[in-house]
Amino acid sequence: MQKLRERNTYTPTDIPHVRGNCDSRLISPEGRGRAANLKTSFNNPDAALTAREQAGQALRVPAIYVLNKRGKPLMPTTANKARRLLKKGLAKVVRRTPFTIQLLCPTGEALLPVQLGVDSGYSHVGLSAVSEKRELYSEEVHLRDDIVKLNAERKQYRRGRRYRKTWYRKARFLNRGNKKTGWLAPSLQNKLNAHLKTVEKVRKILPISQITVEIASFDIQKIQKMDIEGTDYSQGVQLGFENVRAYVLHRDGHTCQHCKGRSKELTLHVHHIKSRQTGGNRPDNLVTLCTSCHRNHHEGNITLKIKKSNGFKAETFMTTIRRTLMDQVRDKGIFIAPTYGYITQQNRRNLELPKSHVHDAFVIAGGKEQKRSPTTYFTKQVRKCNRKLFKGDRSHLPNTAPRFIQGFQRFDKVLWKRQECFVFGRRMIGYFDLRLLDGTKIHASAKIKDLKILESAKSFLTEVRRAHSSDSTRLSVSCVNFL
Ligand SMILES: [Zn+2]
Numbered sequence: 001m002q003k004l005r006e007r008n009t010y011t012p013t014d015i016p017h018v019r020g021n022c023d024s025r026l027i028s029p030e031g032r033g034r035a036a037n038l039k040t041s042f043n044n045p046d047a048a049l050t051a052r053e054q055a056g057q058a059l060r061v062p063a064i065y066v067l068n069k070r071g072k073p074l075m076p077t078t079a080n081k082a083r084r085l086l087k088k089g090l091a092k093v094v095r096r097t098p099f100t101i102q103l104l105c106p107t108g109e110a111l112l113p114v115q116l117g118v119d120s121g122y123s124h125v126g127l128s129a130v131s132e133k134r135e136l137y138s139e140e141v142h143l144r145d146d147i148v149k150l151n152a153e154r155k156q157y158r159r160g161r162r163y164r165k166t167w168y169r170k171a172r173f174l175n176r177g178n179k180k181t182g183w184l185a186p187s188l189q190n191k192l193n194a195h196l197k198t199v200e201k202v203r204k205i206l207p208i209s210q211i212t213v214e215i216a217s218f219d220i221q222k223i224q225k226m227d228i229e230g231t232d233y234s235q236g237v238q239l240g241f242e243n244v245r246a247y248v249l250h251r252d253g254h255t256c257q258h259c260k261g262r263s264k265e266l267t268l269h270v271h272h273i274k275s276r277q278t279g280g281n282r283p284d285n286l287v288t289l290c291t292s293c294h295r296n297h298h299e300g301n302i303t304l305k306i307k308k309s310n311g312f313k314a315e316t317f318m319t320t321i322r323r324t325l326m327d328q329v330r331d332k333g334i335f336i337a338p339t340y341g342y343i344t345q346q347n348r349r350n351l352e353l354p355k356s357h358v359h360d361a362f363v364i365a366g367g368k369e370q371k372r373s374p375t376t377y378f379t380k381q382v383r384k385c386n387r388k389l390f391k392g393d394r395s396h397l398p399n400t401a402p403r404f405i406q407g408f409q410r411f412d413k414v415l416w417k418r419q420e421c422f423v424f425g426r427r428m429i430g431y432f433d434l435r436l437l438d439g440t441k442i443h444a445s446a447k448i449k450d451l452k453i454l455e456s457a458k459s460f461l462t463e464v465r466r467a468h469s470s471d472s473t474r475l476s477v478s479c480v481n482f483l
């Protein structure tokens with residue numbers, strides 16, 4: 001906590017005046033006896049918009065989040081108020097990003113309705129919390145997409161261990177408990193957990209009164225074939241074929257799809273466009289090739305002139321988790337309402353906002369005329385640990401770097417020449433690779449002496465970005481997408 005307290009000097013000074021409940025205590029000591037929930041200009045953040053803010057001047061941090069003495073969230077406050085409270089010893093810092101303080105004295109607790117909008121998704125989650133007149137929180141979360149790969153890798157290692165001359169790894173099958181109700185594939189479970197965690201994180205710093213989640217149910221067969229109806233659903237395209245291979249050969253007309261039969265070879269292979277591990281055995285991941293084309297492709301001599309199908313992973317994910325997500329949030333005793341993509345799209349167009357996760361979340365939360373948050377929290381989910389014991393493939397050089405090198409570990413947030421960045425790579429000699437969360441290089445080999453630790457590594461790394469900064473570049477693309 002000492003570390004955090006020291007950091008208060010960096011609190012920006014030009015932030016909007018979102019008033020908190022602590023205001024009444026600061027301004028008038030007799031305000032302590034004020035009836036709870038009574039809206040006054042003291043405790044109504046929306047009444048306190050300054051002229052400068054209304055003019056839409058660019059500001060840095062939307063709000064300093066406030067917890068009461070018992071750790072329950074109150075309405076956010078301004079940096080000035082927060083600094084005064086901290087100086088007087090009436091509050092302490094509990095989190096650096098998003099900057100959150102906890103009051104050390106009891107106060108009146110007038111809360112305004114705050115709506116949280118969640119734009120759920122397969123690889124990104126958008127979050128936005130809005131009150132009547134302003135957006136109090138805006139976040140974009142990038143989820144992990146390496147679970148499938150890592151699980152497959154682990155499976156390989158274990159298999160290897162059963163045959164290698166080493167301690168015996170017991171053969172295991174049929175003991176996985178996969179048939180338990182509510183079981184999800186690990187990759188999906190991870191994404192579901194990440195959704196719940198991010199929602200919970202916002203609930204810890206803001207008094208959320210309602211959550212709206214965009215859920216979607218996809219009819220994958222209908223996406224593939226628009227006029228599907230009745231028995232078509234149960235009698236799919238593969239009906240009557242012995243197996244998928246037979247269907248794929250028939251679909252491709254028993255012709256190599258690369259050379260279109262010019263090689264005149266009789267033996268045909270069925271090739272996985274994406275590896276079986278990531279692409280699966282769906283017919284749209286399979287293609288007919290002749291022996292020489294297949295061999296040439298695998299030897300790297302030719303690139304196939306075949307479009308890779310995107311598959312329906314994202315759609316399957318949404319359909320699988322939507323009910324669980326709703327139920328698990330509801331179980332925490334919060335009012336949760338579903339909304340649908342087409343409603344979001346319509347509302348977003350009405351507000352003339354470009355397509356992005358934070359804009360979607362804002363619209364989902366019921367955002368209309370509210371003043372938008374000038375900053376967005378950009379969060380990336382990363383692996384907690386690195387299980388790799390040896391360097392590279394077939395190498396027996398041990399990965400000897402300890403977890404901490406001179407007090408720094410991977411993914412620590414550090415300050416280097418007034419720039420906040422993350423430790424992405426470390427060398428034993430004390431030179432580190434520093435980057436931003438999107439991979440932008442800050443310094444490939446910064447001296448350890450120049451680094452100051454700001455936050456220790458977590459599985460959700462957060463950096464503050466100017467809101468909608470990437471929109472200008474994304475705008476042209478997204479307009480094309482939905483026109
Ligand atoms: Zn061919």
Ligand SMILES: [Zn+2]
Nearest residue numbers: 270271272294
């Ligand atoms: Zn192949």
